Amino acid sequence: MAVIHDVMPAYELFQPTDVEGAIALLNEHGESARVLAGGMDTWDWLKDRTKRVTALVDLAGIQELREIRATADGVDIGALAPLSTVVKDPEIQQNYSVLAEAANKVATPQIRNQGTIGGNVSQDTRCWYYRAGWPCYRAGGNICYANTPASLNREHAILGADRCVAVSPSDTAPALIALDARMVVQNRSGEREIDAATFFIGPGTDIEQMTVLRTGDVLTTIRIPNAWSGASFYFEKVTDRKSWDFPLVNVASALRVEGGVIQDARIAVGGVAAKPLRLFRVEQAIIGQPANEETAAAAGELAVRGAEPLRLNGYKVPLMRNLVKRSIRGQETV
């Protein structure tokens, strides 16, 4: 049968007003349903007829999911909070600025108004072969079109590839990992909290999924503990153009430095693997070291160890190295 893209087919739209209602609908419709947050990822798939649903469960009407609340030990961000709200939130700006900065680098003002933080961390990969509907591993097939001797793979993975070489496109994900955020997920069995770094999964765990979310799950809250409140933060995103672009590589870090010595650290990198990578090894190596150029440079080198570039993405190795270095040193200015 012939293929046509770019015309959204009909589906049934449900607009529950509470989380329980959403979960009931998701269970009722099973695999043929999909959760809708801001739609910045979902509508692309539907419009292209590459992924199809019969029911769309729109969470926009669940007011509690849109709120950002300061708590006794941090801040709870409703998964439906628009990215622009996250950017402007005073509590986040003051104490967890790395997240505000990361959210502010997503796409464009219009997309930040429409796109949500829950959607930003749950979004699918942007591998252009996969999104064009090619029957690759991630789409249930048995080939990776992005990893052949002629493939166009400058945006693809240098680390953690396993058959699939797609990368995580999220800008907020590395920031959330650097903040030790926890993802609150609800389904009909109840509520669970997942560490941000384990919320994201690579192809070795499940080649068709980017996160641990499964049918019937609703990501309700992103919980930021106050552990890193007011730490020394860094976020940087490298792109082909300065707006409306996914990261070639991005980096987020949180450092506690006392007397010029790094006491504690979190560093996460996006755009290099199917999931945003928390750099445990690098964190361990720099704790106790002076916060200087030498430590930063060594950390950069360590970060890219084991990188396996594809035909066109070898530049990501020095880029990731440099960004990790800058995440510790800061942007060098003389």
Add this chain to the structure above:
Amino acid sequence: MADFKLIGQSFAPQDLVAKITGRAKYAEDFRAEGMLFTKLLSSPMPHCRVRSIDYSAALELEGVVAVLTPDEVPQEEHPFEPALTNEPVYEGEPILAVAAVDEVTAANAIELIRVDYEPLPFVLNPLDSLRPGGPDANTGGNVYNGREITTLKWDQSVFDGVGPDQMPIGPGTEEDQWEYGDLEAGFANADLVIEETLYCQSVSHHPMEPRTSMAYWQNGKLYMHGSAQSTAQARRAIADRVGVELDDVFFIAEYCGGGFGSKIRGSVLEVIPALLSRKAGRPVMMRITRAEETMMGRARPGMLGHARLGMRRDGRITALDLFLVQDNGPYSRQGDSSTSGDVSALGYTPEAMRASTVSVLTNTPPRAAQRGPGGVQIVSMLAPVVSRAARQLGVDPLQVHLVNAPNHETEFGRGPYPITSAYVTEALTQCGELFNWSERRQRSGQRNGSKVRGVGMALSPYYGGTSGWDGLVVIRPDGKLYIHQGVGNLGTHSVVDTAKAAAEALDFPWENTEVVWGHSSRHLPHSSSQSGSQTTHAHTRANWVVGEFAKTLLQELAALELGGSSSAYQVSGGRVFGPGGSLTFAQAAERAIARGGKFDGHELPEDINDMTRTSATALAGQGLVAAAKDNLPHTARTYSFVVSMIELDLDLETGMHEILNVTSVADCGTVLNPRSLIAQGNGGVIQGIGIAQSFKWAIDPTWGVHLSKRIEATKPPTMLDIPTELIFAAVDLPDPQNPVGSKGIGEPPVGAGAGALVCAIEDAMGGQHPSHQPLTPDKILSIVENDCLPCGRLETHV
């Protein structure tokens, strides 16, 4: 300079409020009783043949009204492009159209169609087609020789003689070679000879408004709402494509959401709603999506090439040997590579030069002239070569441009062609002062942490206008002057700006003037397309001429009505007055109608075009009707020039750059509308910067399928990629062969912006530079780290 009242004044065109408030209606905004929507079945592969197609299930779907197949549309012989085809030569080429009550139904119907495709060999990179035994994009051959398609394969030794990243240089096509001067002597006299492989990518036009159109028929006449760069030219093209008489086509296109050359004569796709509507007996709307626009819209041909350039110690270019292979796409021959030769000959006036080009057919989206066609490619490819030569000889790049600058006396290139004017030294000097070149240049190469400063410049010449078109004005009994314009309303304001010439010639107040455009039933004259920077020059001339002619008619009329000799009468402020008294324009219009004959359009000049004659005849008797052909002398080529200078910081750790300043100065003759000029100029410069920094195609080489069909992947520049302050100025000196002194300005800013950005990056990198646009961070970093590109030096669409 003449003392003008309207020319040279900033003012807002009358469509401004409608555009800003969203009240302006574009093709997609129209609805007609019983209107259907159509969706297209398009080719999933770059070259194939439809073995069989079964759309019976689609026709049975509720809501589907009609299907249009290739057998039902005129099948032009290659290289002319049909609207639907059974042998697609690019991915996305339309094969069949379904009309249904709504788009979802039409799309669902497409999914019910069974097609059996026979894949055919395809080619994406022109060099692959030139190899012995290489694939041809079309069964008829692989290259253009003049307007003919022939087959050209290079000997294997051509490829064996060069490394993988060096440009192979085989024979060009016969009709596409020229030279002047003594090339070898030029190289012998040079203090430096450098050679460089050249590369410029193909990019889509991507106007904001895709080529959506809507058609219906009434009483055997076709009404077409579309988007075009010329109402007059598109109407004729529609009549030809659909196969009906010109008088049976009404074309409505009051607003055009951009074209950049991709809608010069409308779009070949307009045939689809036209014929589908005739078949279904109902109006049909065809909305084109952004992804479809990437494929079925148009694109700039990319180029691969080689330059050998000789420079004397004083910066004078003694010899230029240019070889270009053009990625022509699958259909009509593109003039870009030929223009590239002319532009480099004029911009650098080499003492001796040779240009040789080959235009190779490929199975990639169809090409069309894109703003500065050929100019943008060659300026962005050659400017860094000149910059590098200047660096090696220790000459300042501005000095190099001054030494080689053309002037009014210059006769350039293969002609050699004389030019009407060239205030290039003035433009270079003014730009240098505005930008503060010498001071900024001192900062070239300065390090600030990981950042390094780069300062670059480029000069971009481009054709500045044609002549010989018609003007048509009516002075009606309401006392108003109606200026009819057959050009499009592309957004450049020139539909209105050029009309001012008629009012200026009549010394008539602008507030009583109406510009009539955008709907062929409003009786439009034979006008140029709004392309090739023609309009400003062509239609200030035509409107000046018709204004002068109307003035003559008014003087003659006054003499007849009031007595005395016609030469004793003057025209000013909406009156004709002289020894016998005066007439207002309103009175003159009434008297013209009463007298008839040549005064009210019943007798028309012999030399006007038939389209103008038809329009003027339809207007006859409605007032004083003047129609005239531009017969003013035009004895040389008209060229405009733009110089751009850019300062930026390049971060060697990320490959990203931050533009600090962009300053440009144009020689476009007398400025018609200063505010419009700045918008046009900066818009073009930004477009060029985007081509140099991020705009691209990505086509999978194995499958020939496009991967960057949407804006977020094809990456034109964004607001944040340019500095908030852009400076654009003009020397504002008159061209002698235009009655108001103006030349076109649409094209040349693009090459200037692209070239200046590439040179600024080249400068920041100390001459070590990717030479492979766009200059994205991956390429910069790969050069910095490994001194090589991530992709092949001659790899296209990557």
